[in-house]
Amino acid sequence: MKTPAKILGKTENGLPKPSWTSETPTGKSEKSASATLSVEIKSLVNMIFARFMAIYGHKFKSCFETQDEIRIAKREWAMSLQGYSEAELVAAVDQCKLQYAWMPTIAEFVGVLRDLTGDCGLPPVLQAYQEAGRFADAPSSHRWSHPAVYHAGKLTGWFRLRTEPDIRIMPDFRYQYDRICQRVRAGESLDIPRVEGLPDQQDQSLFSFIQTWGEQHGIAPEIASKWLFYLTKPKGSQVRARYRQQAQKQADQQGITLPDDFR
Numbered sequence: 081m082k083t084p085a086k087i088l089g090k091t092e093n094g095l096p097k098p099s100w101t102s103e104t105p106t107g108k109s110e111k112s113a114s115a116t117l118s119v120e121i122k123s124l125v126n127m128i129f130a131r132f133m134a135i136y137g138h139k140f141k142s143c144f145e146t147q148d149e150i151r152i153a154k155r156e157w158a159m160s161l162q163g164y165s166e167a168e169l170v171a172a173v174d175q176c177k178l179q180y181a182w183m184p185t186i187a188e189f190v191g192v193l194r195d196l197t198g199d200c201g202l203p204p205v206l207q208a209y210q211e212a213g214r215f216a217d218a219p220s221s222h223r224w225s226h227p228a229v230y231h232a233g234k235l236t237g238w239f240r241l242r243t244e245p246d247i248r249i250m251p252d253f254r255y256q257y258d259r260i261c262q263r264v265r266a267g268e269s270l271d272i273p274r275v276e277g278l279p280d281q282q283d284q285s286l287f288s289f290i291q292t293w294g295e296q297h298g299i300a301p302e303i304a305s306k307w308l309f310y311l312t313k314p315k316g317s318q319v320r321a322r323y324r325q326q327a328q329k330q331a332d333q334q335g336i337t338l339p340d341d342f343r
Contacts, residue, residue, distance in 0.1 A: 116159075117159065117162070118162075121161060121162050122154075122158055124161070124166055124169055125154050125157045125161065126154070127166075127169075129150070129154060129157075131173050132173070132176075132183050135173075135176075135177050136182065136183050139181075139182050139183065140183050143182075143183055156186060157186055157189075160190060161189075161190075161193075162262055162265070162266060163262050163263075163265030163267070164193060168193060168196065169193075171196055172189060172192045172193045175196060176188075176189065176192055179192065201226055202226055202228055202261050202264060203225050203226060203229065205253075205254050205258070207225075208226075208228070208229045208232065208253075208257055209250060209253050209257070211224070211225060211229050212229055212230075212232065212253065213241045213242070213309075213312065214309070214312045215312075216233060216241040216242045216312075217238075217242060217312075219233060224272070227270035227271060228257065228260045228261055228264055228270060229257070230272075231256075231260050232253055232256040232257035232260050235260075236249065236253045240252075241253070242313065242314060242319075243313075243317060243319055244319070245318075245319055245322065285342065286312065289308075289342035290304050290308050290311075290342070291304070293308065293339070293342075297334075297336055299334075299336075306327070307327040307330065307331055307338060308338065308339075309323055310322075310323030310327060310338075311339075311342050315341070
C-alpha cells in the first residue's frame with residue numbers, strides 16, 4: 081500500500097519537500113503542456129493535493145493506483161485552475177472539507193470556486209451560449225452580459241451560431257468560452273464591444289413579445305424564453321424548425337400551441 085509520503089513526496093522527517101514538490105510533479109513528462117503551466121500553479125496544485133491527503137486520508141489514496149495517475153491528475157488540475165489566486169484555492173479547499181466526503185472532481189472543485197468568488201462576473205457556459213445564439217444576428221447592437229460572451233461568440237462564428245445545431249456548435253463555443261474565461265480569471269481585461277447606431281428594434285420586439293406571451297399564458301419568463309428560443313433563428317431554417325418541434329412537445333403538456341412568428 082502506498083504511504084502518504086510516497087504519494088506526496090515527503091522527506092525523511094515527514095515534511096513536504098520545498099515548494100510542495102513531489103516525486104510526481106505536475107506534468108513533468110508532458111513538455112508541451114507543462115510549458116504553459118507556471119511554477120506557481122504547479123506549487124498550488126501540490127498544496128491542494130497535500131491538503132486533500134490530510135483531509136480524506138485513505139479515501140484520497142484510493143483514488144490513485146500509480147505514480148503516473150497522480151502525475152497526470154495534477155497536470156489536469158493545474159490546467160483547470162490557472163488564473164485563480166492562492167487565497168481563492170485555499171478557501172475552496174476549506175469549503176470542500178465541509179461539503180464533500182470524498183475528494184472532489186475537478187468540475188466539483190471549480191464549481192465551489194465559482195460559488196465562492198462569483199467567477200469574475202462570468203455567466204455559466206449554457207447561459208453564455210444561449211445569449212450568444214440569441215443575439216448572433218446583430219452582435220454589435222447588443223449590450224452583452226460580459227465581454228467574454230461576445231468574444232467567444234465571435235471566435236466561434238456568428239453565422240455558425242445562427243445556423244448550426246447545438247450538438248455541433250455547442251462544443252466549439254464551450255472550448256472558446258473556457259479559454260477566454262481562463263484569461264479573464266488570470267486578470268486580462270477584455271474590450272467591451274461598442275454599441276453603435278440605433279438599438280436593434282427586432283431584438284427589443286422579440287423580447288417584449290416573449291414577455292407578453294408568457295404573461296398571457298401564465299408561464300414563467302424563463303420557461304417562455306426557453307420555449308420561444310426558436311424565434312431567434314432564421315425563418316425557414318432547419319434549426320428553427322427543430323427547436324420549435326422540441327419546444328412544442330413540452331408545450332403540448334399544458335395544451336399550448338406555440339406561435340410561428342412574433343410579428
